[in-house]
Amino acid sequence: MYIQRVSMEVGGGEHLMDSMHGDKVKCTAEWAQDGALVIYTEMMGNPVVMNRRRISHETTHVEMVCGNVVAVRVHQDFSGVWKCTELQNMEALLEALDVPWIKRKLGAAIGFGVNRLVQTIKQDGNKIIVENKGGVKEFTNEIVVGAGTQVADSMLDEVQCTAEWAEDGSLIVHTEMMGKPVLMKRRRINHDTTHVEITSGDVVSVRVFTLQP
Incomplete structure (x- = not known):
């Protein structure tokens, strides 16, 4: 590409x-x-x-x-500072990904980042930088949409990914976790709310992010 x-x-x-x-x-x-x-x-x-x-x-x-x-x-456009304010079905997703029990319980102990995880996003055309702080692991990724296979960090390990725009303008990232394929869809619902859907097989987890002032 x-x-x-x-x-x-x-x-x-x-x-x-x-x-x-x-x-x-x-x-x-x-x-x-x-x-x-x-x-x-x-x-x-x-x-x-x-x-x-x-x-x-x-x-x-x-x-x-x-x-x-x-x-x-x-x-x-996902630019801004976003706090995770709600989470759905994360424990089921981690179990489907064969994440070890002890790591799942560690994440659950801090609510998997709800009201803790903050993403600061800078977007310039197809270049998107996402800084993650306050979760189980802090890391920053830079992704270029349409640039083919890239290496990114995740809350579990370093992974390969590709990114593309969906027809509705949402950001689609094809990647993997624990060796299993994962699809992530970042979609801005309105000015103040973004949903990040993480799908592995038939299990879907949704993080809800709220724009911070």
């Missing part, structure tokens, strides 16, 4: 940028009347217009127009 990094000055004339196909393309950028960022470029020799528009505090749409065809990518 190709990682695209773009640096440009809006209104600064013609630039060269990397495309998702790995080649260099010319582009110009301007601000639309509604504040959206408009980029005029090309893909495979065809003219393309890209409109990046923030729909709400939580969601950004990137519209790509080629002729009369429009594709829209939706990204949720």
Whole structure:
């Protein structure tokens, strides 16, 4: 998977940028009347217009127009400081993952991080940095969505993962715990609430995070 990094000055004339196909393309950028960022470029020799528009505090749409065809990518924004305020079914998930009894009881003794675990998230496009503090283990991960297999830390051990955006803009991370495949879905429910669903087999655990002032 190709990682695209773009640096440009809006209104600064013609630039060269990397495309998702790995080649260099010319582009110009301007601000639309509604504040959206408009980029005029090309893909495979065809003219393309890209409109990046923030729909709400939580969601950004990137519209790509080629002729009369429009594709829209939706990204949720998880930036902020989030405290885990509720947890569902974690002990069952850890048991399904064959986590040793003593580790499960250690986690249960501190409520698996409820009202303790705080995640500080910094998001810049597809680059997401998550700092975890107050839980069983403190660690920081940096993930680039769409960049293929990466190495990340977890509350149990170091794991490999891949990340992608779902159609609804939520963040999907495919990883593993204790050698078993795990799917994590981070979804912003509203301005103040994010759910992180962790699925292994038919067992689902949900962490509820509340945005801190």
